[in-house]
Amino acid sequence: KNEVEQSPQNLTAQEGEFITINCSYSVGISALHWLQQHPGGGIVSLFMLSSGKKKHGRLIATINIQEKHSSLHITASHPRDSAVYICAAPMYSGGGADGLTFGKGTHLIIQP
Amino acid sequence: DTAVSQTPKYLVTQMGNDKSIKCEQNLGHDTMYWYKQDSKKFLKIMFSYNNKELIINETVPNRFSPKSPDKAHLNLHINSLELGDSAVYFCASSQPSVYGYTFGSGTRLTVV
Numbered sequence: 001k002n003e004v005e006q007s008p009q010n011l012t013a014q015e016g017e018f019i020t021i022n023c024s025y026s027v028g029i030s031a032l033h034w035l036q037q038h039p040g041g042g043i044v045s046l047f048m049l050s051s052g053k054k055k056h057g058r059l060i061a062t063i064n065i066q067e068k069h070s071s072l073h074i075t076a077s078h079p080r081d082s083a084v085y086i087c088a089a090p091m092y093s094g095g096g097a098d099g100l101t102f103g104k105g106t107h108l109i110i111q112p
Numbered sequence: 113d114t115a116v117s118q119t120p121k122y123l124v125t126q127m128g129n130d131k132s133i134k135c136e137q138n139l140g141h142d143t144m145y146w147y148k149q150d151s152k153k154f155l156k157i158m159f160s161y162n163n164k165e166l167i168i169n170e171t172v173p174n175r176f177s178p179k180s181p182d183k184a185h186l187n188l189h190i191n192s193l194e195l196g197d198s199a200v201y202f203c204a205s206s207q208p209s210v211y212g213y214t215f216g217s218g219t220r221l222t223v224v
Contacts (some may be wrong), residue, residue: 033213037153044200051207084153090155091168099145099157099168100213 001026002027007104014111021075021106024067032070033062033088033100035076043086046072077110084108114138118203118216125193126224133188133204133219141214142207143167146178146185148197148219158201161186192224 003026013019025032031050037043047054047061049070054061060075063070074081087103118135144194145168146158151159160168164180175191190197203216 030153035213035215042217043155043204044217045213048212058153086156091214094181099147099160101157102155 002029002089002091002101004087004101004103006091006106008077008099008106009104010107011110012111013077014050015078017077017110019077019081019108019110021072021085021087021108023070023072023103025070025087025089026068027089028068029089031090031092032063034070034072036087037084037086037105041081058065072082075109079112082109104108114170115214116140116203116205117212118201118219122220122222124222124224125180127193127195129193130189130191131193131200132190133203133221135188135216137184137185137203137205137214139205139207139214141205142183143205144180144183146188146203147202147204147215149162149202151199154170159186159188160223180208190221194222198222198223223224 006023031048034047035043049063058075060073084105084107086105088100091098091101114166116137143162145160149155156213158172158179161180163183177189199220200220202218206213
């Protein structure tokens with residue numbers, strides 16, 4: 001069964017700073033997920049990636065399958081980026097309908 | 113049109129009661145899930161269903177019984193509610209070959 005470790009757990013930064021959140025997992029997988037949850041809100045899927053890098057606006061996600069490691073970067077951070085960011089991987093290496101196992105999340109606060 | 117909708121959004125009930133949460137997806141996905149988010153915001157899978165068939169039952173007390181009448185619906189029935197059942201319950205769906213996930217907005221269950 002996969003185990004997902006995420007760091008840091010809490011991060012406070014000033015507006016405009018470059019943000020990095022790290023994630024490592026224990027079992028080889030076909031795809032890793034980054035999710036976002038605003039306070040009191042639902043969960044939004046930001047990225048699903050299986051190799052290399054993906055970019056969406058100011059968000060960039062990278063993955064190194066050999067090292068079982070992924071990072072989420074936010075460029076030119078803004079207070080509206082304040083949220084919990086969660087890394088998730090398939091519970092088992094086969095993925096499919098097994099569901100996700102989650103990191104503990106990174107609580108990000110961007111101060112104006 | 114909401115992709116994954118779950119009802120109710122809030123549920124306050126007394127210990128010992130039985131309650132249900134409903135979930136419906138209009139994405140045509142084959143797989144649906146129930147996840148539980150505890151007070152520390154940690155997410156954990158409870159059940160997954162693929163085409164109405166139970167795939168994962170992740171050490172959930174048998175007071176929790178999922179029911180999938182068709183692949184677009186996955187309901188969660190909880191018997192004899194306990195204080196520790198208080199949490200946010202998220203329904204989600206995915207297409208295993210694609211692995212992308214869509215989450216419902218969550219049901220905040222409070223047992224008093």
